[in-house]
Amino acid sequence: MSFPxxxxxxxxxxxxxxxxxxxxxxxxxTQVPQRVIxxxxxxxxxxxxxxxxxxxTSQRTDAxxxxxxxxxxxxxxxxxxxxxxxxxxMTALTFHLARSFGETLxxxxxxxxxxxxxxANVAPxxxxxxxxxxxxxxxxxxxxxxxDFGALEAALQPGKTRLLAITAASNALGTTPNVKAATALAxxxxxxxxxxxxxxxxxxxxxxxxxDCDFLACSAYKFFGPHIGVLYGKRTHLxxxxxxxxxxxxxxxxxxxxxxxxxxxxxxxxxxxxxxxESIGMDAMAHYEAELGAHLLDGLAQIPNLTVYGPxxxxxxxxxxxxxxxxxxxxxxxILGAAGICSWSGNYYAVGVMExxxxxxxxxxxxxxxxxxxxxxxxxxxxxxxxxxxxxx
Numbered sequence: 001m002s003f004p005x006x007x008x009x010x011x012x013x014x015x016x017x018x019x020x021x022x023x024x025x026x027x028x029x030t031q032v033p034q035r036v037i038x039x040x041x042x043x044x045x046x047x048x049x050x051x052x053x054x055x056x057t058s059q060r061t062d063a064x065x066x067x068x069x070x071x072x073x074x075x076x077x078x079x080x081x082x083x084x085x086x087x088x089x090m091t092a093l094t095f096h097l098a099r100s101f102g103e104t105l106x107x108x109x110x111x112x113x114x115x116x117x118x119x120a121n122v123a124p125x126x127x128x129x130x131x132x133x134x135x136x137x138x139x140x141x142x143x144x145x146x147x148d149f150g151a152l153e154a155a156l157q158p159g160k161t162r163l164l165a166i167t168a169a170s171n172a173l174g175t176t177p178n179v180k181a182a183t184a185l186a187x188x189x190x191x192x193x194x195x196x197x198x199x200x201x202x203x204x205x206x207x208x209x210x211x212d213c214d215f216l217a218c219s220a221y222k223f224f225g226p227h228i229g230v231l232y233g234k235r236t237h238l239x240x241x242x243x244x245x246x247x248x249x250x251x252x253x254x255x256x257x258x259x260x261x262x263x264x265x266x267x268x269x270x271x272x273x274x275x276x277x278e279s280i281g282m283d284a285m286a287h288y289e290a291e292l293g294a295h296l297l298d299g300l301a302q303i304p305n306l307t308v309y310g311p312x313x314x315x316x317x318x319x320x321x322x323x324x325x326x327x328x329x330x331x332x333x334x335i336l337g338a339a340g341i342c343s344w345s346g347n348y349y350a351v352g353v354m355e356x357x358x359x360x361x362x363x364x365x366x367x368x369x370x371x372x373x374x375x376x377x378x379x380x381x382x383x384x385x386x387x388x389x390x391x392x393x
Contacts (some may be wrong), residue, residue, distance in 0.1 A: 002120045003288040006221060009371050013037065022376045025342035027171055027319045027367035029221045032273070036225055039272035043265045050261060061264050068267035069254070071274035076232050077207035083238065085254040085269075086262055089229040090198055090217045091120040096259065097194070097215065097231065098124035100241045100315065101163065107132025109162045112155050112191075114138045115352030116147055116175055117167045121196035121217075122352065129216050142357050145173040145310035153185060161191040168200035168216075172350035172365065173310030174293075174319035175256065177201065177244075180211050187212070192237070198222055202369070203289055203317040205282045208232050225273030226266035231257070285370040290367045292377065293318035299381040305389050309357055318368035321353075323382070326391045332384075336364075339383045 009015050009092070014031040023031055069081040078084070087093040096170040110134050111125045126135055137153045140147045147166075155161070164186040169176045183193045192214040197206060208216050218231045238253040247257055277285070294313045297320065300306055305325035308316035310316060324332055329345035336343045346362040347354040354362050366380065 003284060003370075004224040005288075005371070005373060006333045009373075011035070011276070012371055013193050015186040017372065018337060020340045022372075022379060024368065024372070024376070025344055026202075026365040026369040026372075027348070027365060028344055029204065029224070029227075030224050030369055031371065032224050032269070033276045034227075034275055036269045036272045037392070039268040040226065040265045042138075042302050043268035046099065047262070047268075051264075054122065057237070064264055064271070065262065068270040071271040072230050072232075073244075075201070075206065075274045075277065076218075076230075077209050077235060078232060078271075079209075079236060080339060082254050083232055083235050085233060085238070085257045086267065087229045087231065087258065088263075089227070090196070090219045091124075091229070093217055093231040093236060094120055094194070094196075095124045095127075096244065097220060097241075098128060100243055101192075102128040102131050102133070102240060105162060108134060108160070109333045110155075110160045111136045112136045112138060112152070112161060112164045112186075114140070114152075114166055115356050116145075116170045116173070116177065116248070117196055117350070117352065118171045118198065119349045119351050120198075121167060121194065125163070134160075137352070139356065140175070141292070142309075142352075144392055145170070145175045146315065147175065147182075148208040149178075149181070151360050152182060152367050156185055156189045156191065158189040161186070161189050163192045165194045168195050168197040168206075169203065169317045169319070169349055169350045170310070170350065170353065171199045171319065172321050172353040172363070174199075174316035174321075174367075175311055176204070176315055176317060177211065180346060183211055183213050192198065199319060201319055204286055220266070220270045224276055226263070226269040228263055230270070233257075280370065288370055289318045289368055292372055293375065295374050296320060296366070296377050296380075298369065299377060300384070303381070303384050304382065309363060310329045319365065320367070321363040321365050323363050324358065324387060324389075326389060329359075329362050330392075332387075335387065336380070336383060339379075341380055341383065 011033040028294045069084045072084045073081040138152045195216040197218045201218040218298035221227045243257045308322045333345040344365045
């Protein structure tokens with residue numbers, strides 16, 4: 001069966017309300033379907049209250065949170081919804097978890113980070129140098145965008161390495177390292193694994209049980225939902241580590257990890273976003289996006305003086321970074337913006353990536369979602385082809 005792109009696009013009001021815009025800014029945040037908008041509005045209209053009360057709206061709020069937790073458990077592949085923690089953002093959740101993990105460290109314990117990662121999966125671990133942790137960095141091959149697994153194996157040391165922080169999909173290059181293999185290597189030396197899956201969850205089926213990772217974090221606004229962060233943690237770790245919380249808060253998981261009052265209306269939207277993904281099917285979305293990504297990469301390869309960074313058509317999600325000789329990334333994004341094409345430029349917090357590539361100004365980034373089309377990609381390619389080389393002075 002062909003992918004029902006017209007029926008899908010009809011579910012996103014932003015596409016109809018902005019007919020002159022092409023949304024290739026998806027790695028920075030996707031558009032949302034009508035059912036997410038309706039779920040958030042419905043919560044406000046019918047259920048707005050705090051939790052744990054002996055009255056109807058509070059009980060509806062309790063049910064809203066439970067539904068969101070169950071939905072995320074399904075999406076991430078755990079049968080235990082109490083292994084799902086919500087927070088303000090993936091970054092905030094990672095800092096919170098890292099602070100608690102830091103209390104288990106001794107001076108000289110080692111943490112491994114990768115140069116492929118968004119800084120949200122680097123900076124929280126760098127902070128643990130204050131308690132004596134040693135941070136080791138694993139590089140990637142600038143020519144291919146692939147993580148150096150030989151360097152990873154060499155960095156993992158029995159009795160020394162306590163944690164590996166790794167991305168499931170680079171938010172800059174689209175690279176999808178073999179997280180399952182990396183996790184097995186880390187576990188073999190007694191280390192835990194923390195996965196940044198912010199760019200992976202919108203594009204690929206995710207199964208934390210199959211990966212066997214200890215923690216995995218993502219952001220709902222990257223998969224057609226509201227701005228809220230989600231953390232999966234194995235029950236044994238969530239129960240063993242000590243969270244920072246106010247004294248009256250529950251001591252049981254996952255509540256003890258959720259600082260303060262949650263964003264209840266956003267959680268209504270999270271459940272709706274997961275239900276939307278389930279209605280389409282992640283496998284179908286991934287297959288269609290792979291076709292779009294191949295079309296984009298083929299087209300970019302035909303543009304003179306344009307350099308694409310990262311892997312080829314396999315081993316990636318459809319997030320693509322490139323530069324054009326003679327133009328700053330910001331200048332290219334401004335030209336695209338004037339043509340109604342949304343893109344990003346700079347480092348997008350992937351500091352290690354841009355340092356390794358020697359791109360002081362970063363790169364242009366376009367990212368595809370399952371509501372994009374080949375016609376939109378062709379419009380992007382037309383604009384890029386039209387750029388004068390060298391640029392006018």
